[in-house]
Amino acid sequence: MAFKDFLLRTLTGRDQQQLEDDVSLGKAYPYYGKMASDRSDLDKAKHAYASGLISQKYGPLVSGAAGFMKELTDSLPGGTGFDWQDLAANQSGILRSQEMEAKKPQVARNSFLSFLG
Numbered sequence: 716m717a718f719k720d721f722l723l724r725t726l727t728g729r730d731q732q733q734l735e736d737d738v739s740l741g742k743a744y745p746y747y748g749k750m751a752s753d754r755s756d757l758d759k760a761k762h763a764y765a766s767g768l769i770s771q772k773y774g775p776l777v778s779g780a781a782g783f784m785k786e787l788t789d790s791l792p793g794g795t796g797f798d799w800q801d802l803a804a805n806q807s808g809i810l811r812s813q814e815m816e817a818k819k820p821q822v823a824r825n826s827f828l829s830f831l832g
Contacts, residue, residue, distance in 0.1 A: 748807075765782075766805040
């Protein structure tokens with residue numbers, strides 16, 4: 716298993732194929748929006764989705780750092796190259812995950828029902 720695959724699995728709980736399947740099934744829509752009909756933005760949707768998942772688990776700072784590190788590793792010899800648009804898609808996923816988190820109903824910690832989670 717490659718190091719990038721290990722990190723993806725560790726940070727998102729999904730491997731590359733599961734991530735692609737989720738995006739194909741439309742699970743990335745809340746993080747990225749509707750994809751182009753020709754699926755040309757599939758890579759950007761994967762970036763947004765993965766960043767959103769990481770942000771929900773570990774926060775926006777870790778998610779942003781993970782996305783930046785991924786691009787740095789892509790810029791190494793033999794990689795696909797650093798892509799600023801991938802970073803923009805990462806930011807989209809982070810921001811949308813924060814919006815979704817803010818919309819979740821909050822239960823006061825000292826309320827009678829707080830033990831329900």
